[in-house]
Amino acid sequence: MSARILRGIPVSTGIAIGQAYFLNRCHFAGITRQTVDEADVPVELNRLTEAFESACQDLERILGLVPADLHEHAAIIELHLMILRDPKFRKRSQDHVCSTRINAEWGLERAVGDVEEIFAAMSDEYLRQRGQDIRVVAERVLTKLVGRQAGLRAITQRAILLANDLTPADTIELEINKIMAFATAQGGKTSHAGILARSLQIPAVVGVEGLGDDLSDGQVIILDGFHGRIILDPNEDELARYTDLQTQLEAYQATIMRSCQLPAETIDGYRFEVLANIELFEEVVAVNDNGGEGVGLYRSEYSYLTRTQMPTEEELTETYLDMAALVAPKKLVIRTLDVGADKLMRSQTTREANPALGLRAVRYCLKHRDVFRTQLRAILKASVLGNVSIMFPMVSGLQELVEIKKFYRTVQAELHAEGVCFREDMPMGIMVELPSAVITADLLAQEVDFFSIGTNDLIQYSLGIDRTNKDVSYLYQPLHPAILRSIKWVIDAGHKAGIEVCLCGELAADPFCIPILMGMQVDAISLGPHAIPGIKRIIRQASMAECTALLKQVMASQSVARNNKLVRELIFRRFPEELLFYSSLLDEDIN
Amino acid sequence: MGEEQELRIRVRNNLGLHARPAGKIANEAQRFASSVVLTTEEAEADAKSILDVLTLAAPLGTEVCIRAQGPDADQAVQALAQLFINKFGEDK
Secondary structure, three states: OOOEEEEOEEEEOOEEEEEEEEOOOOOOOOOOOOEOOHHHHHHHHHHHHHHHHHHHHHHHHHHHHOOOOOHHHHHHHHHHHHHHHOHHHHHHHHHHHHHHOEOHHHHHHHHHHHHHHHHHOOOOHHHHHHHHHHHHHHHHHHHHHHHOOOOOOOOOOOEEEEEOOOOHHHHHHOOHHHEEEEEEOOOOOOOHHHHHHHHHOOOEEEOOOOOOOOOOOOOEEEEEOOOOEEEEOOOHHHHHHHHHHHHHHHHHHHHHHHOOOOOEEOOOOOEEEEEEEEOOOOHHHHHHHOOOOEEEEEEOOHHHHOOOOOOOHHHHHHHHHHHHHHHOOOEEEEEOOOOEOOEOOOOOOOOOOOHHHOOOHHHHHHHOHHHHHHHHHHHHHHOOOOEEEEEEOOOOOHHHHHHHHHHHHHHHHHHHHHOOOOOOOOOEEEEEOOHHHHHOHHHHOOOOOEEEEOHHHHHHHHHOOOOOOOOOHHHOOOOOHHHHHHHHHHHHHHHHOOOEEEEOOHHHHOOOOHHHHHHOOOOEEEEOHHHHHHHHHHHHHOOHHHHHHHHHHHHHOOOHHHHHHHHHHHHHHHOHHHHHHOOOOOHHHHO | OOEEEEEEEEOOOOOOOOHHHHHHHHHHHHOOOOEEEEEOOOOEEEOOOHHHHHHOOOOOOOEEEEEEEEOOHHHHHHHHHHHHHOHHHOOO
16 A cells, blocks of 8 residues: 655755654644544543533623623623534534544534634625634633643654644744654745744645644654655655665755855856845844855845734834844845735735735835835834845836835935934845836846846746646746746846846755856845755856856747756756755656 | 424614624524524524524525424424514614
């Protein structure tokens, strides 16, 4: 019998072989999912009933204490009581316990999940909100359940952690040294869990479909952080193969780490700047450890997304000053707020039919000038320290850029008038990620100090596909002639105007794509810190002559398939280790 | 199995079947031995379950069919219909 393989998104490379441990937490902090013996099912059912009853009694008692003039209050408690007494809700919890033989807590949690899903699908805003009541009520029952329990089972040995989702708070509670790897059901390529895993340097896979109920604690699994696979009940063959891969990987990593602090210079003397994409302070250590020569993309959204209120100018200034000081003397490129589309702000409540084409990034900022001003002032104030640059995302054309610059000058003038110090000649650049910006790159280049090509968005907007949509993701083709021509045109336009061009999408971290980018003579690349050593190694072993030759071939080619074949041949011939240890954006096509 | 009774009625209160009306329906339905089901064009709900009734998400004007089966089916249908007619005590 072949092993069952679960697939997800690889977010941190590496291989782990070990026992699975389900961090039994969906939404409530600290609930454990435990499989129980057939004989214990009635015990769990009984616990559930008692907890429901006890929670009902509490609410009834509380209801009796509500003063007569607080009708509203009483109404809410009555509503909660009705939910607690709802026969269907109880039955759902019980059914889950019986059918999957799980503990009462998890049965309850799953019932809550079911009901929440129903509510979340409602079109009426008011009713959708009522979904929250279910959770509030369930918390009461849960408290009763947990109160009766001896204590949550702790992880007793090193394990592969499986969870619905992991937040930074979760990981603080966990004993990191006991975790070999983790996988989550939620999350995407850019989720916090991935950043966390990479900074802990443990393999991780997120967005795993089917991660859940049929896995039991203690079961041996293989987690492949290169290809985003989880192999359940691996056979001897697979165990042998992956153990072997692990050994090779360790040797390979030792090799690339030894040379990662050396400059990214080809054997024929052509030098590239290798920068890092980061979001958090914690990642700066990884930038330095992995040979990053600066920060080419500091995503500034974190300060906005982690709270319900807009950050103040003081908070932002402090954050940016700290970051500038931490990264100094290396370069720090701060990208202004790129919110919207996939990172919807909580305080931004209007729903858009088409967020990717809607009010995001600089468009949002130009519409909400107060938000924009606050951030610009903070960045300008921070420019006095270290080596800071400012970069605007999603610029669609010259007119918009002129508008941004005009406002930027106004804010500078305001600071001047207030007598606040800032660096007047702080480099100012834009992300080139919309097809319209690509086509007008020659015009835009006249107005800025540098370009940074954001390939993730550029590919999606140029090819008109949403990569997370499974039906069209096969069209995500980084080596599509349109993409290659776009990138080359932008680099050339930048150079013609005498400005530097950086590339900061996932393409920069892809071993299969890097030789082409080198051939195009991109000045700098910016990528996740942990991908730097491997990419630097390729650059250091490659020659500009072979990259130029490859570029010539792919630019002349008319098909994506042929391009993929060409780059694969080069990597296979020159860098065979990379084939083993990297997942490539081109994988889908190659396999 | 006992008798089966059915009655069609429209939601008359402005806010539709939100939490409080749903609670009243469930409370009332639980008083009867018969099973009581509410049906709209889109969904069906066990009248004794507030969560079920809420999931009907029925706004003002929705036609709801109250169907009861059991020994006191007639009384159950009448009692629930009365709630709808009284607009659940709202919109006075």
